[in-house]
Amino acid sequence: MSVNRRRFLGAALGAAIPAGVSGAPAGQPRFKADLFTPALLLDLDVFESNVKRMADHYRQAGIGHRPHAKTHKCPEIARRQVSAGALGVCLATVPEAEAMAAAGIRGLLLTSPIVEPRKIDRVVQLNRLGNEVMLAVGHAREVQLLGEAAATSSTTIDVLIDLDIGDRRTGILPGPPALELARQIGTYRFLRLRGLQAYAGHASHVVGFDHRRKVSREAMARAVETKELLARSGFAAVILSGGSTGTYNIDSDIAGVTELQVGSYIFMDVDYRRIGGQSGAVYTDFQPSLSVLTTVVSTSHADRVTVDAGTKALATDVPHRPEARGRPDLVYSRAGDEFGTLSSTAGPLPALGDRLEFIVPHCDPTVNLYDRIYALRGDRVEDVWPILARKENVKDGSR
């Protein structure tokens, strides 16, 4: 029952301050205390540091990076990544590509196989309108559909061959099958083979730097060999795109790799932190900038309190628990779709109405639960960024 009355009053007063005085648009919340919970927060100082650190790394390494926008689905973040030096952004879905193209982002790479003919038409249309949307293709049927659609609209489309280097999920097998696909691509006048995509999803979250390096190098070696096979066979397949936040400084040392598809580094999450860095058990190369703001809404028991963020507010696809900022003693447990409960290994439990921020277990699917990110500078809401292009592949103008 020890509720902090001033805290409640502070929140109420925050809301009463007229908006539009600061940089934030009129009607937007001005302070963190103004936000309703649950809310998705971004610490801008940390985010900007992450973006710069990754860009600096690749500038020094002399290779490119094309961050994966499936992580954020947010044109404003893509814009900042490109401003920092990225070649463009990768996309997992056609609506993501459409949203980024509409926001004026160039250098787009669609990394997922597209086999629905009308979805292929949407990508061809993007290119016809002058957007540069490269596709990764991994099957003769995809090449055929794309080649025919490109020819129908007389639009040249850049493609990468998507290689399966051990992930067993998408892509064609390396070596001769990939060479055969390159030859097929060559038969379509409006398809232009630019290189290879090789994503080793099974390497990105390997715990321990040395082990992770071993797994990633073995996987990427298959891609490099295939790149050489294509070169010997007369194909100018220059690009080799792959990698992840977990292997950003592993794959950049592999000769032949030209650009990296890093994604989570901008936000970080519990899942990535526990893979370990080059010099420690916690991966600290990038710091957590993303969190979910919650409110304690029930305190009926001595051993636990309840917060207003459950599986609809914090994605559950990894086993790790959300971590409360500044309260390492608090242990979060899922309590259904709407709630989580907190116990403590030491120290008093928070009081009813207290607000807590949680570092998220896995950033990508958590961001996918929200429509906007509150970009904070300290406790000030500097901006509110819409999250566009949810998983649904609808095209009706409503999103």
Place this chain on the structure above:
Amino acid sequence: MSVNRRRFLGAALGAAIPAGVSGAPAGQPRFKADLFTPALLLDLDVFESNVKRMADHYRQAGIGHRPHAKTHKCPEIARRQVSAGALGVCLATVPEAEAMAAAGIRGLLLTSPIVEPRKIDRVVQLNRLGNEVMLAVGHAREVQLLGEAAATSSTTIDVLIDLDIGDRRTGILPGPPALELARQIGTYRFLRLRGLQAYAGHASHVVGFDHRRKVSREAMARAVETKELLARSGFAAVILSGGSTGTYNIDSDIAGVTELQVGSYIFMDVDYRRIGGQSGAVYTDFQPSLSVLTTVVSTSHADRVTVDAGTKALATDVPHRPEARGRPDLVYSRAGDEFGTLSSTAGPLPALGDRLEFIVPHCDPTVNLYDRIYALRGDRVEDVWPILARKENVKDGSR
């Protein structure tokens, strides 16, 4: 490589048929084959049968039902539930209440504790404008904030006391603590105590009907005792609201229970099917009406194929796998945020471009991933229903 050319052509032709000819609004897809994947599908025949069966059950039992709209967040579905005989709908969040009120749905019950003062103001405002939004309160602080806000706007608010009957998540403890809260409510002129809410979340998914009945009856007995205590103490607390799809025909036999908060019965899911019914290992009282439509997008391996629905398209909070309609031999495994892989225990794997529908592991958080439900009559898209009010508690008019 055995791709069905006609299947692809069929989809392309489907798209070419001018829209607006059938009942569906112009520009909407007319047939299932027109939909991009992944997409959330509702089989209207099954859905309508589920809605009717539940309404008939409570009509015969002589008690009410107020279905939980956190399951669907869809005003059109709420409208149909009320038309079938529901008292109104329950809501888990203030945006859900606002969305349903805006759609003209009456008889709203907000089942979650609301402790943010500005969020309480939003609920008071809804009531001030003539919407009937009852709240469940479980803490003296909630009562105080709500009582003061109601007085400030001279708006009478109906409340239930939220009881914790074993869920250990929200609500006040039964017996004397609840009576004390009733007395406190009585001190606020603009609060009107209408009864109790008692949700036994720990009972809803107990496997085996007899065991489930035992757990639910034990839990609900505490609520009934508290209701009697309040009556003896002079409080006219008439309502006792609780229950779930898993206990719909258990709790309706308990004297004192006046209305049930059933939710998942409209859609059903794998999680509920495995709890078992009154006469079998599979809970068949209601049939699965909800599914996710997917496309096979990669077939590079003999032992598996990949579909375009991963953790962003099928919620992962329960351990059960999505089940492919008509293909019980297919075993779905998660393969990241964008993909799932399928193996088969018998029979050939689907081909590239094939489309498959999956019954979802857990309906509520899966619906929360989508912006619209395609309501199908057979293979025809009869309507497209927006899913409103995501978890975010924003109020900026954008949703």
